[in-house]
Each structure stands twice: as C-alpha cells, then as structure tokens.
C-alpha cells in the first residue's frame with residue numbers, strides 16, 4: 379500500500395467518512411485499536427469547543443450542544459495547528475443554523491458564541507501592552523465588537539451566577555474587549571459615552587484640559603472619564 | 617554503530633519537566649528541583665498575553681527546549697510553511713537548545729487531527745520522512761532538530777521494517793537527533809508484544825539528545841499513553857537501562873492530563889532524578 383493510500387484511509391477513519399471495520403481490514407489492523415484514533419480526534423475538537431464556548435454550551439444544553447457538535451465536526455474540520463482554533467468557525471456555523479431555522483436555536487446564542495470566541499482572540503492578541511509608555515496610550519489589545527444583542531450585561535449577570543434569566547431583547551450593542559495589563563485576563567464592557575470619550579481623547583493624544591476644551595465638557599468630568607479608563611486598563615499611562 | 621559525538625554535542629540538561637499552565641506561577645520558585653523546561657511549541661506560537669510573559673521568564677531562568685506536535689513530518693501533504701515560519705519566529709525569540717516533534721502525521725488533506733497518527737515503516741515513507749527532516753533542519757542550521765518515537769496503537773500490514781530500523785535510518789540519513797520516549801517504548805512493547813530493551817539496543821544511542829518519561833493508563837486490552845499518571849516501576853527500570861547505555865542524556869517528565877499539583881510534579885521529578893542518579897551517579901547539569 380502506498381503512503382498516500384494509507385494516509386487517505388486513516389484520514390477517512392478519523393473524519394468518520396469510512397467505517398472503522400472496513401478500514402481496519404484494508405490496513406490489516408485491529409478495529410478496536412484503530413477506533414482509538416477516531417475517538418481521540420473527535421475528543422480534541424469537542425474539548426476545544428467545550429472550553430472556549432462554555433456559556434454557549436450551557437445555554438444550549440447538552441442535547442442541542444451534542445447534536446450541533448456532530449454536525450459541526452463534519453462541516454468544519456480543524457485546519458489550524460492551534461487546537462483552540464478548532465472552535466473558531468463555530469459562531470458562524472451556529473449563525474447559519476439559526477438562519478436556516480434549526481429548532482431550539484436563537485440568534486442570541488450565535489452572538490454569545492461570537493463573543494466567547496472574541497474573548498479568546500483578545501487573550502492571545504499578539505500586541506504587547508507597553509508597561510511604561512511615553513504618553514497615555516490605548517491598550518493595544520482593545521477590540522470593538524458590534525452585535526445585534528446586548529451580550530455584555532447578560533454575561534455580567536451570568537458571572538454573578540444569575541443563570542436562569544430570559545434571553546434579552548435585540549438591541550444594537552457595542553462591546554469593548556481588551557486584555558488587562560496586569561492580570562492579563564480578558565476584560566469586557568458595554569461601550570458607554572465616558573469610555574468612548576476616553577478612547578477618543580487618548581487616540582487624539584489630548585490631555586484632560588485639551589479634551590475638555592475640545593468637547594465643551596466640564597474638566598472635572600473629563601478627568602473622571604480618563605481616570606476611570608486608566609483604572610480599567612483600557613488606557614495605559616506612563 | 618557509534619560514529620557520532622554523543623548527544624550530537626548537546627549538553628546534559630539534567631532532569632526537567634514540561635511547563636504547564638497550572639504551574640506557571642509556582643515553577644520559578646523551584647529551580648533547585650527542576651533543571652530545565654520543555655514547552656509545547658503550539659501553546660506559544662500565538663504568544664500574546666500571559667503565555668508570552670511566562671515564556672520570556674522561562675527562557676531567562678531555565679534552559680529551554682521546544683517540543684511540537686503539529687509538524688506532521690510523515691504527512692503526504694506539503695509542509696505547512698506558515699506553521700514553520702511561526703516556529704522559526706519562536707525559536708529566534710527564545711533560542712532553545714533544540715526543538716523536536718514526532719515521527720507521525722498529525723494533519724493531511726487540509727485537516728488537523730491534533731493527534732499523532734503512525735506512519736508505516738516502509739521504504740517509501742522512509743524516503744519521504746528523510747527528505748522532510750532535511751527540509752526543516754535547513755531552516756534552523758544552528759538549532760538541532762530531534763525526532764521522537766511516538767506511541768502507536770496499530771501496526772500496519774504494510775510495514776516493511778521495524779520501528780527501530782526506521783528511526784535509525786531516518787536519523788542517519790537526515791543527520792538529525794532522536795528524542796527517545798522511554799514510556800512510549802514501554803507502551804508500544806506491551807501493545808505490540810516485543811522486548812523494550814532489545815528495541816533500545818537497536819537504536820543509534822549516540823544520536824539520542826533527550827529522553828521523555830511519563831505515566832500511562834493500562835486498560836487491559838491496550839495501554840494508552842495518557843501522560844496523566846506517575847511513572848510505573850518498569851518504566852523507571854527501562855529509564856535506568858537506557859541511561860546506563862547512553863550516558864548522561866537530558867531527561868524530561870511529561871505530564872499533560874489530570875495535571876497534578878506542582879508539589880506532586882516535583883516529587884515525581886525527584887523520583888525520575890533518583891533513577892537517573894542511580895544509573896549515572898551525580899552529574900551537574902549544564903546551566904545557561
């Protein structure tokens with residue numbers, strides 16, 4: 379048997395495109411042993427989804443989650459050496475399932491999945507947060523996520539242990555996600571005027587006085603907004 | 617058989633452990649019980665954030681080696697140049713003593729398996745693997761590449777030679793090092809019914825630059841290489857047997873599943889060290 383033919387057979391086994399017994403006979407191996415590989419490959423993808431999309435999984439419940447996983451495994455094979463990236467295509471896959479009217483799914487589920495995957499990308503964002511910049515600077519890991527559903531307040535409540543709340547109403551929402559400069563955890567906030575103001579002032583390299591003059595806001599309020607953005611880790615100061 | 621400089625001239629790093637996330641905080645307080653660290657290459661390729669911070673500290677405070685699972689040296693699909701570029705960038709950043717991956721294919725036809733599928737021990741596969749090892753080595757002429765013997769659960773009908781012969785020929789023809797996983801030898805010897813000592817005797821031991829040891833799970837009908845338990849006494853005995861023949865070779869404890877507390881990991885590393893010292897005597901490890 380050529381190397382190509384052998385690897386094609388093994389590929390079909392782990393992609394669950396060929397029954398193990400038939401492949402085992404062709405390879406001259408014990409089917410029970412061969413199935414170990416099929417089960418491991420499936421398990422790795424399942425683990426990547428379970429760990430990176432934990433809230434989505436909990437919202438959907440074990441039956442719906444398990445059925446979606448089966449279809450996802452077939453539709454979206456992993457293509458990156460990064461194991462976590464096996465979960466990357468799931469938010470879009472879930473959104474398509476919602477669009478196609480799959481029972482038991484809600485567009486909010488797809489938004490939560492998208493949010494959870496974005497959290498992972500922020501955690502691994504390649505930017506280095508400068509420990510001591512020359513001037514106030516925006517956290518370079520800042521990521522803006524526009525969604526049709528208010529995911530942030532839902533997740534804040536979820537983290538407080540409020541798990542039985544009804545799904546929220548649709549509402550255009552902008553979330554700010556960034557990696558905290560000290561804890562290196564992913565922080566997220568619903569964008570509100572003070573945070574957006576601090577982002578714009580820092581981006582435009584305005585100090586509190588200049589930002590107050592440019593915006594017509596009271597200096598005290600501008601200082602408060604800039605201090606708060608710094609405390610959150612959104613703005614890094616010298 | 618021995619015509620090369622032992623360990624390809626690489627230093628003896630002593631007794632080390634794989635750096636795993638739950639131990640990121642505490643490991644730096646235990647340089648007295650851990651001589652070197654091995655990191656899983658793929659965990660640090662996208663290294664922003666916490667992984668990058670930890671990696672930089674690890675590289676500054678310990679001798680460091682890289683160990684990958686995604687190279688897929690035996691795959692019929694082309695080498696993944698994006699992956700290799702990322703590995704090169706990581707190597708350039710942390711300057712490990714060496715880097716390693718497994719004799720296997722872990723991706724093919726555009727799909728990543730995130731597992732180590734065995735290559736057949738055929739002349740065709742041998743030519744293919746030799747060619748690819750030469751290609752990856754050419755990218756990093758100053759950082760040695762080691763190929764590890766994986767555990768495998770099936771022995772293909774297609775095999776034309778034994779694993780030891782295959783590995784020896786790859787190492788000789790591609791002029792690479794070997795990472796000899798002693799636990800994998802034990803697991804394979806039980807799963808496929810051969811003498812693990814004869815297997816080790818058949819390898820070009822002067823090319824062995826690093827050893828792995830780990831625990832496994834015996835399910836009765838098959839032993840699974842879980843890296844999730846302490847070493848069993850026969851693996852300690854096989855480690856001693858190996859070291860008595862190789863001389864001092866850097867020995868690394870792998871523990872990847874059911875991760876223990878740092879204390880438990882250190883106790884296990886002490887046990888590995890005791891076996892090593894029993895075989896070799898006390899030998900001071902190389903430090904940066």
Ligand SMILES: [Fe+2]
Nearest residue numbers: 764797828870
């Ligand atoms: Fe190993």
